[in-house]
Amino acid sequence: MIVRQAANVLEIMEYFAQAKKPATLAEIADHFGWPRSSTFNLLATLSEKGYLYEPRRRGGYYPTPRWLTLARMVSEVEPLPPWVHALISELSAETGETASIVAPSGVMAVFIDVVESQAPIRYFATIGHRIPIHASASGRALLLQYSKEERDQLYRKIEFRPYGASTPISIEAVEAELRNSIARGYCQSFGDYSRDLAGAAIPLPIGDRRLSVVVAGPEFRIGPKVPDVAALIARTIDRLRPKTAA
Amino acid sequence: MIVRQAANVLEIMEYFAQAKKPATLAEIADHFGWPRSSTFNLLATLSEKGYLYEPRRRGGYYPTPRWLTLARMVSEVEPLPPWVHALISELSAETGETASIVAPSGVMAVFIDVVESQAPIRYFATIGHRIPIHASASGRALLLQYSKEERDQLYRKIEFRPYGASTPISIEAVEAELRNSIARGYCQSFGDYSRDLAGAAIPLPIGDRRLSVVVAGPEFRIGPKVPDVAALIARTIDRLRPKTAA
DNA sequence: GCGAAACGTACATATATGTGAATTTATCTG
DNA sequence: CAGATAAATTCACATATATGTACGTTTCGC
Incomplete structure (x- = not known):
């Protein structure tokens, strides 16, 4: 209610x-x-x-x-390390698309930091925006950090609705996509939840927090470049993340 | 309700x-x-x-x-000019008491910026805190910026309750205190609303906004110093306020 | 300076809403 | 690993609450 x-x-x-x-x-x-x-x-x-x-x-x-x-x-509590915001700033600048940090919240994924694309046609995301954890690149990048048991618990609460043509509508479909993501080295989504929206995401564990980075934009623009974008995300994380701490 | x-x-x-x-x-x-x-x-x-x-x-x-x-x-809209916060920082540092900026809200006065005293016994005020506009030094410093007609309108809505021994409990009592304040050059309060609390306040019009500055603390500590504190406030405003704009 | 329109406020009443009890789900303990 | 314990959900019903209506006040146009 x-x-x-x-x-x-x-x-x-x-x-x-x-x-x-x-x-x-x-x-x-x-x-x-x-x-x-x-x-x-x-x-x-x-x-x-x-x-x-x-x-x-x-x-x-x-x-x-x-x-x-x-x-x-x-917001003073556990603020994101400064390099995390720098990360999405840089990703957004380099790709011209919207880059975000995402955190889990039950069966949903929540945007907790966003740098918007400057393009007139762009993915309009705001901090606090929520999407289904299983039907998004960023969400699945979170799920990759869960144990199988934790995922199974979540699956029981998920309502599998066909938001788009490619939405995974069964536990097996999600698990299969997770296996593909591991093989591929990154998570992707082509209109799983939002029509015409494509994106690439990578897990970003920070301390004991399970986060992910995602770069997303209109499918026609970002679609073919998804592998390059994913590689860029990985490289940029590597460069900016402090080596010392775990 | x-x-x-x-x-x-x-x-x-x-x-x-x-x-x-x-x-x-x-x-x-x-x-x-x-x-x-x-x-x-x-x-x-x-x-x-x-x-x-x-x-x-x-x-x-x-x-x-x-x-x-x-x-x-x-908060981006009409932020207080930086020198205003500097003003209360300095006042709090110099006097050791709590210094605040106050704005009107109907029959109440609202704290919109506060720098707290570091003393263990202190006036504990927070941004958003509200006090009766007629029964406080800072409130009366706001009323001084109203026309007689505006004040009369307000008076009709005020419930005159005896919060303390010195609370003005009639329109005439308030008006008399306003006249005294003008003669004196500043507004003061000794437990008008909060027991054991004394303070000195001065009007602070900024653009078309009617604000006031107040320094307040426990009566036993600040009481005898109220005239000095008032003079300090006036001097500090004079020094920090940009001369150019109206 | 007057009349009218807009705005803000109070209150009784029907109804949308908060809640206690029951159910399900997860975690802890031995 | 099972049984116990605690937490999270669900749901039907009584009641606290949002609202329609009416009134007072302020502003604006002429």
Whole structure:
């Protein structure tokens, strides 16, 4: 069950992140199609807790910097090593495509760092974006770091839906693709989940964290280059990853 | 009316900001005394929206860096000029007390930037903290920037409650204190709202924003020094504020 | 300076939602 | 490795909650 008012808090924040200016109760209510009275209650709650304020007289509400302090506090914990962000920056610059770091979250894979392509047609991914772990290059690069037992447990929870023509829709299909990936030396996906999207991914264990790097873009552009891109990812990891620590 | 589940989202974030480590469903449920099932729904909602993930197998939930991207996006808008933070850093260092920037929000005043004192006994303020605009030095420094008409409108919404012995509990009392502040050259408060707390504040208009600076601490320590502190604030503003722009 | 439109606020009520109990799944212990 | 223990899910129902309606307040156009 989805908790509506919890989701609404996030929607409001995303709204402000887009609008980048204060908004009145009426504007917000109209934007979301919420009743004024409900919107009033929500905004009052967020204000009372110190997360929204009214910067100007009758100028509407805007988030306080408290969001930033909170977000900084939680992000200070186990930050990604700087070379990891450098890695995807470089990969994105070299390939012209979107490069990301991905982490597991149950049956999903979550983007935890992203450098977007500058091309007008590009893979539009954001931090927090989620995709099925079994139906994506980056997800399978995570699965490669699981033991067979752990994978079997996961498989039980996965709903195998045919998102696209090449989506693996059975445990065996996924396992077969994992074997192929090992043989090939990298993971790939051609529209497994998102139409017209192709990508190459490589596992990236950091400490006890199981992550992966992925470079993805429109199939027509990146498709033929997937092996080269994969090789580039591997080379770049090799060069940037500190040799000392495990 | 307070929107419970909206508040709960914030509580969860504050919990993670404190704990600084992943937490399982059970831990969170126990911590807040929430039923497991409700906690499950909330965590599922936040996860589905990409704001929580499970970094390790059965290692519990943790916020994704998405909070940080969002918070950065909203905070990019009209950031405080760097000299403003330098101002309160310096004031806090010189006085040994907590120094803050405050903005109006209806009948309340909100802390939008804070540099805390290092003293063991200190004014514990955080960004987002709210105090009544009429019953605080910093709040009255905001009111000084309002026209009489604007103040009168505000007064109608204020509940005049005797928080402490010196709380102004009538419109006339507030107006009198404002006149005193003008004569004195700064605003002060001795336990108007928080017991044992004293402070000095000065208006700080920036562009069309009405802000104020306040230095506050325990009455026994800062009390006798309030005039000196006020003078220091004024001098420091004078020194740091760029002369060019209005 | 007046009237009208827009905005913000309060409250009672029907209903969407949170919850306790039951079930399933995973982990620990001897 | 099995049995016990703890955690994570599911679900039907009572109730806390979102909302329609009405009212007061502020702004804007003329």
